[in-house]
Amino acid sequence: MTTHVIKQMEAGLSTPDTTPDKGISPDAKGAHETPERISEAEHAVMEVLWDGGTASAAQVCDAVGEERGWSLATVKTLLSRLVQKQAVATTPDGRRFLYSPMMERADYVGGESRRLVDRLFGGRAASLVAHLAQSEALTEDDLSEIADLLKDLKS
Amino acid sequence: MTTHVIKQMEAGLSTPDTTPDKGISPDAKGAHETPERISEAEHAVMEVLWDGGTASAAQVCDAVGEERGWSLATVKTLLSRLVQKQAVATTPDGRRFLYSPMMERADYVGGESRRLVDRLFGGRAASLVAHLAQSEALTEDDLSEIADLLKDLKS
DNA sequence: GAGCAATATTTACAAATGTAGTCGTTATGA
DNA sequence: TCATAACGACTACATTTGTAAATATTGCTC
Numbered sequence: 001m002t003t004h005v006i007k008q009m010e011a012g013l014s015t016p017d018t019t020p021d022k023g024i025s026p027d028a029k030g031a032h033e034t035p036e037r038i039s040e041a042e043h044a045v046m047e048v049l050w051d052g053g054t055a056s057a058a059q060v061c062d063a064v065g066e067e068r069g070w071s072l073a074t075v076k077t078l079l080s081r082l083v084q085k086q087a088v089a090t091t092p093d094g095r096r097f098l099y100s101p102m103m104e105r106a107d108y109v110g111g112e113s114r115r116l117v118d119r120l121f122g123g124r125a126a127s128l129v130a131h132l133a134q135s136e137a138l139t140e141d142d143l144s145e146i147a148d149l150l151k152d153l154k155s
Numbered sequence: 156m157t158t159h160v161i162k163q164m165e166a167g168l169s170t171p172d173t174t175p176d177k178g179i180s181p182d183a184k185g186a187h188e189t190p191e192r193i194s195e196a197e198h199a200v201m202e203v204l205w206d207g208g209t210a211s212a213a214q215v216c217d218a219v220g221e222e223r224g225w226s227l228a229t230v231k232t233l234l235s236r237l238v239q240k241q242a243v244a245t246t247p248d249g250r251r252f253l254y255s256p257m258m259e260r261a262d263y264v265g266g267e268s269r270r271l272v273d274r275l276f277g278g279r280a281a282s283l284v285a286h287l288a289q290s291e292a293l294t295e296d297d298l299s300e301i302a303d304l305l306k307d308l309k310s
Numbered sequence: 311g312a313g314c315a316a317t318a319t320t321t322a323c324a325a326a327t328g329t330a331g332t333c334g335t336t337a338t339g340a
Numbered sequence: 341t342c343a344t345a346a347c348g349a350c351t352a353c354a355t356t357t358g359t360a361a362a363t364a365t366t367g368c369t370c
Contacts, residue, residue: 316365
């Protein structure tokens with residue numbers, strides 16, 4: 001019976017050769033719980049995937065290794081955690097996996113931004129902008145850029 | 156020798172009655188390491204202190220207890236961690252302590268904002284604003300507010 | 311003066327996170 | 341064919357975080 005395969009899927013990774021049973025949808029066991037939080041290290045991996053679209057563990061490791069000095073083992077751990085969290089999907093490719101992002105970068109960025117705004121500015125995004133403007137965080141150029149941007153949005 | 160006292164200070168808390176030895180400056184053992192990170196729960200406590208200026212553990216607990224349902228024990232743990240991190244100072248008051256913030260709220264907010272902008276927008280704050288503007292995050296009112304704000308800053 | 315209530319200090323413990331090592335399998339090149 | 345390198349899976353382990361209980365001390369009330 002299929003219990004074996006299911007257990008493997010729950011674990012987030014299955015060996016690519018053992019009958020890649022695609023019969024079970026990735027969220028079969030209840031997927032709409034609040035999308036699990038992606039940690040900072042995991043986010044670094046996501047950036048690589050968002051950038052390249054799809055990559056093997058080794059490729060991710062190369063890409064991310066320039067910044068942080070992570071070992072391949074570390075990258076693999078992060079990838080499998082991301083798979084568990086259903087932020088990344090795997091497709092078998094020969095004896096290895098290719099990893100691709102399930103989550104849109106814009107959604108992640110939006111979520112994180114919102115969290116910050118909620119936590120620090122009582123949910124008022126304008127306050128954040130005000131803060132950025134008042135602290136050194138925005139240069140004259142930034143200000144112009146934003147002004148232009150607003151002009152556009154005002155149609 | 157003084158090792159005993161020093162150990163107590165390192166632990167972040169000393170009993171208020173045992174000769175509150177103010178001889179050793181709070182950062183005697185090297186304080187300029189990157190200011191230790193304040194966690195989310197700790198931040199909730201900081202908000203209370205920023206709001207009230209100074210408070211006893213019980214007061215903090217009352218204040219914060221409305222949102223989160225924390226026990227006094229929990230609040231005390233968080234307070235002592237904040238003291239360790241030198242984000243909060245204690246002054247003996249009778250048999251208890253009064254806790255007051257050492258860090259400016261603006262600095263914390265600025266730091267967190269910057270971290271986000273660095274991590275998610277390659278350090279370009281304008282990109283964050285752009286993102287907020289394009290996602291649902293900014294209402295028409297927000298946009299006007301920001302526009303006004305920019306007008307002011309442009310002098 | 312004895313007990314109680316309020317305090318601070320210590321200890322606890324599970325979950326998440328950062329960082330990696332080990333094990334088992336298998337494609338591959340000599 | 342046999343060793344080896346490449347992979348994924350599993351295990352590991354310290355640290356941080358969230359959440360709190362246990363313990364010790366002590367001023368205050370009866």
